[in-house]
Amino acid sequence: AVKVGLTYVDAEIETGVGASTERKSWNLAADWSLGGPHKVRFGYANAGDAKTSAGGGANTGAKLIQVSYLHSLSKRTTASVGYARINNDSAGTYSFTGAPQGAANIQPGDDGGVFMIGLNHSF
Numbered sequence: 001a002v003k004v005g006l007t008y009v010d011a012e013i014e015t016g017v018g019a020s021t022e023r024k025s026w027n028l029a030a031d032w033s034l035g036g037p038h039k040v041r042f043g044y045a046n047a048g049d050a051k052t053s054a055g056g057g058a059n060t061g062a063k064l065i066q067v068s069y070l071h072s073l074s075k076r077t078t079a080s081v082g083y084a085r086i087n088n089d090s091a092g093t094y095s096f097t098g099a100p101q102g103a104a105n106i107q108p109g110d111d112g113g114v115f116m117i118g119l120n121h122s123f
Helices: none
Strands: 002-016 019-035 038-047 062-072 077-088 112-121
Touching (some): 038 077
Antiparallel strands (some): 002 019, 019 038, 062 077
16 A cells, blocks of 8 residues: 655766765655555655865755645546645755756745646556
8 A cells, every 4th residue: 555665866976177066865755545546645855965076065955845645537547736845955956947046036045835736647
C-alpha cells in the first residue's frame, strides 16, 4: 500500500578554469494507496549549501515539502490536487519556475508556495 523512494545527489560542477561548485541534496518521497481510486503522495527535499572553490556559498540551501491527493478516473487517467512549498535559506534562490535570481522578482531568501490541480492521461 506504500511505496517509498529516496534520491541522493553529490554534484560537482566546473564553473571555470580551476573553479567549481559542490552541492549535496536528497529527496524522500512516498505514495500511499488508500484503497480504490484514492492515493496520497508526500515529498520532502533538502538542497544543501553550495560550496565554491573560492569558499563562498553559505546559506544557499533550501527545503521543499509537498503533498498531493490523486484520484484514478480510469486505468489511464488520474486527477490530482496538491500543495508544495519551498523554504530557502537566507541566500537561497530556489523557485518553482527555475527562473534565475532577479528574474520574476526572485530574491535570495524568498520562500514560495503553490497549489496544483492536474489531469494526467497516458496514451
